Amino acid sequence: MHETIHLLKKTDFPKIYRSKIETLQVNLGYKCNQSCVHCHVNAGPNRTEMMSAEFIDTVTKYLQTQDIQNLDITGGAPELHPQFRSLVREAHKQSRHVIDRCNLTILEEPGHEDLAAFLAAHHVEIVASLPCYLEENVDKQRGKGVFKQSISALKKLNSLGYGKDHPYLKLTLVYNPQGAELPPSQQSLEKDYHNKLAEHGVTFDHLFTITNMPIKRFGSTLVSQGKFEEYMQLLRDSYIAKNLESVMCRSLISVDWQGYVYDCDFNQMLGLAVSHKDQIRTHLSELMDVNLEKNEIIVADHCYGCTAGQGSSCGGSLN
Numbered sequence: 001m002h003e004t005i006h007l008l009k010k011t012d013f014p015k016i017y018r019s020k021i022e023t024l025q026v027n028l029g030y031k032c033n034q035s036c037v038h039c040h041v042n043a044g045p046n047r048t049e050m051m052s053a054e055f056i057d058t059v060t061k062y063l064q065t066q067d068i069q070n071l072d073i074t075g076g077a078p079e080l081h082p083q084f085r086s087l088v089r090e091a092h093k094q095s096r097h098v099i100d101r102c103n104l105t106i107l108e109e110p111g112h113e114d115l116a117a118f119l120a121a122h123h124v125e126i127v128a129s130l131p132c133y134l135e136e137n138v139d140k141q142r143g144k145g146v147f148k149q150s151i152s153a154l155k156k157l158n159s160l161g162y163g164k165d166h167p168y169l170k171l172t173l174v175y176n177p178q179g180a181e182l183p184p185s186q187q188s189l190e191k192d193y194h195n196k197l198a199e200h201g202v203t204f205d206h207l208f209t210i211t212n213m214p215i216k217r218f219g220s221t222l223v224s225q226g227k228f229e230e231y232m233q234l235l236r237d238s239y240i241a242k243n244l245e246s247v248m249c250r251s252l253i254s255v256d257w258q259g260y261v262y263d264c265d266f267n268q269m270l271g272l273a274v275s276h277k278d279q280i281r282t283h284l285s286e287l288m289d290v291n292l293e294k295n296e297i298i299v300a301d302h303c304y305g306c307t308a309g310q311g312s313s314c315g316g317s318l319n
Contacts, residue, residue: 004219025072055259074101107153123168133196163204183209186317208316238308248313
């Protein structure tokens with residue numbers, strides 16, 4: 001595995017500052033039932049890192065103390081965490097908007113047959129990765145049989161009311177490019193997805209297009225192929241300044257499985273932790289009464305990935 005942090009730290013990316021925090025994004029751990037080529041967290045079946053029960057309690061306390069409206073749960077496959085459901089229940093009880101970053105195939109795994117119904121009962125928004133509407137491309141990027149499993153899972157979600165413009169059962173799909181290129185127009189690609197997936201009897205609400213970040217598994221692949229600098233030049237050449245106004249790190253903080261805080265999920269994977277009171281890294285428990293608004297956000301060259309072209313965030317394109 002080629003680490004890329006040393007290739008990204010030296011940067012001329014503009015300074016940016018945090019606004020009001022609206023979303024707490026929590027990585028429950030790196031265990032996953034898949035090992036995708038583009039995965040920026042190196043998740044997989046053999047990973048064992050999982051957030052402790054103590055830190056999950058810290059998360060729910062922080063939501064309430066800071067009155068954070070959105071809880072964005074990710075992994076790995078976050079649903080594999082033994083306390084995933086208790087976290088969702090507590091956030092729902094607090095009337096928070098819960099987002100599950102779901103890989104779809106987890107809904108088809110033994111022991112998770114009732115997971116889709118659980119998510120629906122608690123009004124969880126599902127943001128599901130489906131990197132293409134063609135079986136060959138999906139299986140190439142995510143593993144043989146993943147496309148058919150994903151379609152089966154989507155039909156299950158549709159049967160519960162997801163993907164049908166329901167106010168509390170939002171279903172969003174996520175597209176990632178196959179390689180070292182920027183995603184196409186989110187609006188036009190969404191139309192293609194609707195048309196192609198309708199052939200399988202599947203409906204959904206929205207499509208997010210997300211740029212592949214030059215870090216972890218994807219970054220290592222770029223280095224191995226001798227394409228890292230070429231890809232970084234593409235990101236820099238495609239920089240659009242107005243995207244700075246709406247990058248996700250302005251209104252979001254990211255928490256790793258150990259409870260430490262980062263400006264975004266990508267900084268988390270690079271180990272670029274939020275510093276409070278001159279500490280190397282800061283635990284969420286230390287920020288219960290701290291206002292992070294107007295704090296400077298840590299940037300590096302990978303930030304060009306969020307501002308290139310139409311922009312990219314956990315909420316899809318920025319323009």
